Amino acid sequence: MSHADTIFALATGAGRAAVAVLRLSGPNCAAVIRSLAGTLPTPRMATLRTLRRGDGAALDRALVLWFPGPRSFTGEDAAELHLHGGRAVIAAVGEALAALGARPAEPGEFSRRAFLHGKLDLTEAEGIAELVEAETEAQRQQALAQAGGLLARQARDWAGRLTTLLAQEEAAIEFAEEDLPSSLDGEVRAGAAALACEITAALADGGRGERLREGLDIAILGAPNAGKSSLLNALVGREAAIVSARAGTTRDVVEARLDIAGVSVTLADTAGLRDGADEIEAEGIRRAHRRGEEADVVLALFAADAPPDGETLAVLGRRRCLVLLSRCDLAPSPLPATVAGEPALAVSALTGQGLDALRARLEEEVASRAGGGSLLTRPRHRAALEDTARHLAAAADAPVPELVSEALRQASQSLGRLSGRVGVEDVLDVVFGSFCIGK
Numbered sequence: 283m284s285h286a287d288t289i290f291a292l293a294t295g296a297g298r299a300a301v302a303v304l305r306l307s308g309p310n311c312a313a314v315i316r317s318l319a320g321t322l323p324t325p326r327m328a329t330l331r332t333l334r335r336g337d338g339a340a341l342d343r344a345l346v347l348w349f350p351g352p353r354s355f356t357g358e359d360a361a362e363l364h365l366h367g368g369r370a371v372i373a374a375v376g377e378a379l380a381a382l383g384a385r386p387a388e389p390g391e392f393s394r395r396a397f398l399h400g401k402l403d404l405t406e407a408e409g410i411a412e413l414v415e416a417e418t419e420a421q422r423q424q425a426l427a428q429a430g431g432l433l434a435r436q437a438r439d440w441a442g443r444l445t446t447l448l449a450q451e452e453a454a455i456e457f458a459e460e461d462l463p464s465s466l467d468g469e470v471r472a473g474a475a476a477l478a479c480e481i482t483a484a485l486a487d488g489g490r491g492e493r494l495r496e497g498l499d500i501a502i503l504g505a506p507n508a509g510k511s512s513l514l515n516a517l518v519g520r521e522a523a524i525v526s527a528r529a530g531t532t533r534d535v536v537e538a539r540l541d542i543a544g545v546s547v548t549l550a551d552t553a554g555l556r557d558g559a560d561e562i563e564a565e566g567i568r569r570a571h572r573r574g575e576e577a578d579v580v581l582a583l584f585a586a587d588a589p590p591d592g593e594t595l596a597v598l599g600r601r602r603c604l605v606l607l608s609r610c611d612l613a614p615s616p617l618p619a620t621v622a623g624e625p626a627l628a629v630s631a632l633t634g635q636g637l638d639a640l641r642a643r644l645e646e647e648v649a650s651r652a653g654g655g656s657l658l659t660r661p662r663h664r665a666a667l668e669d670t671a672r673h674l675a676a677a678a679d680a681p682v683p684e685l686v687s688e689a690l691r692q693a694s695q696s697l698g699r700l701s702g703r704v705g706v707e708d709v710l711d712v713v714f715g716s717f718c719i720g721k
């Protein structure tokens with residue numbers, strides 16, 4: 283993959299659409315646009331042109347945008363073709379571009395070039411990917427802040443202070459050689475300890491930003507016929523799962539997406555837990571248990587009109603669950619307030635009783651685990667900052683000035699990985715490889 287190539291990709295979604303945007307970037311852009319559109323349009327001004335193949339045949343009437351570098355998204359010559367959205371139009375123009383020496387872009391290659399040309403740091407590029415993937419309002423806000431440099435600015439501030447500390451420690455080492463008394467070493471150690479503290483405080487966010495980006499998983503577990511599928515349908519407001527009076531209706535895990543408190547939540551309905559099921563149902567029950575173990579929150583359902591079953595009680599013993607007494611319209615009141623000592627919320631998917639209270643409880647559970655206001659949105663950020671804080675703490679406590687300086691250098695390296703300044707090619711491959719084509 284050469285950064286000297288001129289690349290192109292469809293920037294808009296596949297499938298039928300009114301307009302399709304083909305994006306181009308690279309040193310050969312001007313020649314490619316001249317060849318397709320006759321002359322270069324005025325920079326950054328949408329211009330209607332007939333695009334023609336080498337043999338003069340018309341390809342499409344399109345809006346052409348020309349972005350001379352370095353004042354472009356990628357920081358090099360770039361262009362956009364706003365085509366009619368037909369599959370054949372896109373294919374024909376793509377063929378013409380390939381014939382002119384441009385090649386299809388890899389996933390994330392436009393953002394990678396913007397990064398390489400210093401237009402974005404790595405966390406800002408990640409923010410752009412997060413913006414494209416955002417499904418909820420809170421995810422959008424977090425992604426926009428990240429793309430706008432929220433973490434990048436903080437990292438630059440930390441990096442600047444770290445560089446100052448390193449320079450001061452080098453000076454302290456010099457002074458020591460000249461046998462001059464200096465308090466500089468002590469000041470640097472105190473500065474390193476303070477910076478370690480500040481970074482540790484930023485890390486102590488309970489992973490809320492990462493969870494907001496990734497979304498949360500909630501699993502519904504309980505005996506056959508407890509009303510799990512009915513509850514899923516009631517919560518998502520559509521018939522996502524099959525409901526029937528026969529025990530053992532659900533076998534596969536049925537997933538539905540919900541927006542709870544601005545967090546993207548995957549709600550999973552599972553096979554009813556019981557012994558002695560047939561082969562297929564038994565596999566469903568294994569999947570149910572696995573879902574329960576992986577979930578952030580488990581809803582344990584007990585039918586209010588039946589005694590609590592041992593299988594679901596065993597789940598309560600293994601992990602903290604939100605306990606629900608389902609089908610509560612079928613049981614005579616008063617209902618028990620607890621199951622196996624756990625407070626239980628009475629709900630009915632049929633009458634809707636208790637559903638608002640359940641939604642409120644779910645909002646609390648979700649809001650306590652994920653939400654906005656965090657600088658960190660990825661495990662990668664956490665790992666880099668944990669290393670940085672560790673090296674800073676080591677610098678504060680190092681036995682001799684030379685080791686203070688060495689630890690500060692390592693802290694600087696770790697922090698550089700966060701912004702991508704200390705660029706190990708494989709980190710870039712991982713980050714940009716997860717982007718979609720055309721980004």
Ligand SMILES: Nc1nc2c(c(=O)[nH]1)N(C=O)[C@@H](CNc1ccc(C(=O)N[C@@H](CCC(=O)O)C(=O)O)cc1)CN2
Pocket residue numbers: 303326349352353354355356357362401
């Ligand atoms: N048609 C279209 N819409 C789009 C994009 C695009 O590339 N094309 N974007 C793509 O992500 C987003 C907008 N982001 C952009 C960010 C920077 C530049 C850009 O060219 N920046 C120049 C400054 C340009 C100027 O100030 O006039 C630069 O940074 O040098 C373009 C788009 C969303 N919408």
Ligand SMILES: Nc1nc2c(ncn2[C@@H]2O[C@H](COP(=O)(O)OP(=O)(O)OP(=O)(O)O)[C@@H](O)[C@H]2O)c(=O)[nH]1
Pocket residue numbers: 504505506507508509510511512513524525526527528529530531532533552553554555608609610611612629630631632633
């Ligand atoms: N009266 C009443 N009936 C309910 C309620 N919830 C579910 N049912 C009925 O209980 C039966 C089982 O409901 P499902 O939602 O399929 O139960 P399930 O837990 O998904 O069952 P499996 O998939 O077999 O594990 C169906 O006949 C539902 O109509 C409720 O709140 N009130």
Ligand SMILES: [Mg+2]
Pocket residue numbers: 510511512523524525531532551552554
């Ligand atoms: Mg079911």
